[in-house]
Amino acid sequence: MAPCNDGEGKMAEGKNEYPSNELMVARRDAACPTGLPSKSGIYADRAQGAELWDIEGKRYIDFIAGIGVLNVGHRHPKVQEAIKAQLDKVVHTCFGVAQYESYVELAERLNALVPASEPMKTMFMNTGSEATEHVCKFARRITGRPGLISFEGAFHGRTLLATALTGKAVPYKTGFGPLPSDVYHAPYPNEYKGMTAQMALNCLHAIFETSIRPEDVAGIIIEPVQGEGGFIPAPNEFLQGLRDICTRHGIMFIADEVQTGFARTGSMFAIEKSGIEPDFLVCAKSIAGGLPLSAVIGKASLFDKIEAGGMGSTYGGNPVACAAALAVLDVIEEEGLIQRAEEIGAKIEARWTELQNGVAKGVFGDVRRVGAMAAVECVTDGNAHQPNPEAAAAIQAKARELGLIFLTAGKKGQVIRTHVPLVISDALLDEGLDVFSDAVKAVLKA
Ligand SMILES: Cc1ncc(COP(=O)(O)O)c(C=O)c1O
CATH class of the missing domain: 3.40.640.10 (Type I PLP-dependent aspartate aminotransferase-like (Major domain))
Structure with a gap:
């Protein structure tokens, strides 16, 4: 959906309530405290399963799921x-x-x-x-x-x-x-x-x-x-x-x-x-x-x-x-989501291990998971004790630009983590992992 800003930040009649992410960031900054985490600047319009659309109509594959809140996905019909x-x-x-x-x-x-x-x-x-x-x-x-x-x-x-x-x-x-x-x-x-x-x-x-x-x-x-x-x-x-x-x-x-x-x-x-x-x-x-x-x-x-x-x-x-x-x-x-968590985790691990042995060698220090709780720890020169939060942040930013969102974690923010909704289809999971690989390649080959 195209932004429907009337130039003064007012809501256009019959259109999306919020004109643009950028305008909302400004309103948020004026209305809500600085200490409140809301850095992403993605203003959600709607979501379904493992996908989320912002108020400008951009679609994201959602590997955050409300920070691990949506194991059954956004708006599961039964729920x-x-x-x-x-x-x-x-x-x-x-x-x-x-x-x-x-x-x-x-x-x-x-x-x-x-x-x-x-x-x-x-x-x-x-x-x-x-x-x-x-x-x-x-x-x-x-x-x-x-x-x-x-x-x-x-x-x-x-x-x-x-x-x-x-x-x-x-x-x-x-x-x-x-x-x-x-x-x-x-x-x-x-x-x-x-x-x-x-x-x-x-x-x-x-x-x-x-x-x-x-x-x-x-x-x-x-x-x-x-x-x-x-x-x-x-x-x-x-x-x-x-x-x-x-x-x-x-x-x-x-x-x-x-x-x-x-x-x-x-x-x-x-x-x-x-x-x-x-x-x-x-x-x-x-x-x-x-x-x-x-x-x-x-x-x-x-x-x-x-x-x-x-x-x-x-x-x-x-x-x-x-x-x-x-x-x-x-x-x-x-829907057998306990079993599905294992399958999702295994797929993520396989793709990330490939990157670890390839383009992300020395940066992807540790790929680990329990079920679908999967993470990769970014380090410098393969050294477990040299966290590399800059690489994690750069990959996160690039992926977001390409339409995939995930969070970082860890003492220094050096860990990339995923909360993939467990209802995700294989096709969408593959698409998300492709975007992830593209982001890693774009950042680490640059
Ligand atoms: C392990 C754990 N305990 C407690 C909390 C706090 O939960 P809430 O943010 O709902 O207060 C969190 C939130 O991330 C958590 O991950």
């Missing part, structure tokens, strides 16, 4: 149908005021999906941050202990305790203190950088000796695959070691599956691959096909130690979001 049907019935009551079946049904289904050999219970909130914040509050209440341990490079959200848990200072923590106390950060294993599972476990033991006794720790919260940290998987051996430590010392093992959940990693939840059972699991993002919903799922025997009134949320588990989430679970099952 749309469920949302519309719910809108005609009831939009909001607050579960504390008048209850509804969909909340309970969704809790039942999630309880059955989390790896557990004892009964589980679920409560709903709205965002990932809210869920990570609350689960840590719950762990303190249940154990009567103050300490929390999270990991370097972790991202758990932007509310105050979630910010404290997050393991990256700039920009998340800078100037926002004082942050809640009794939060400690342990090194996260990273085989590519030489931090083995055993070394990371040793570091945790050192923290117990130097900073906080295990008897004073309420919970350890971990992303089984770090998301914002750069798609770094924790080896099973590490997660198992962590589980042993938690069991031995009565510490809550909390899996943050906000980014990894709902088939992304080739299993419903990434923690399944390790064979361990968490005490609590938090999820959000892809749970409800784009509507705001998060969940804390935990062992009933622990959860029920918190008395009535000790938790709640005005909007949490809103009927429309619950209806969408039930449809999302159906779609994952009916």
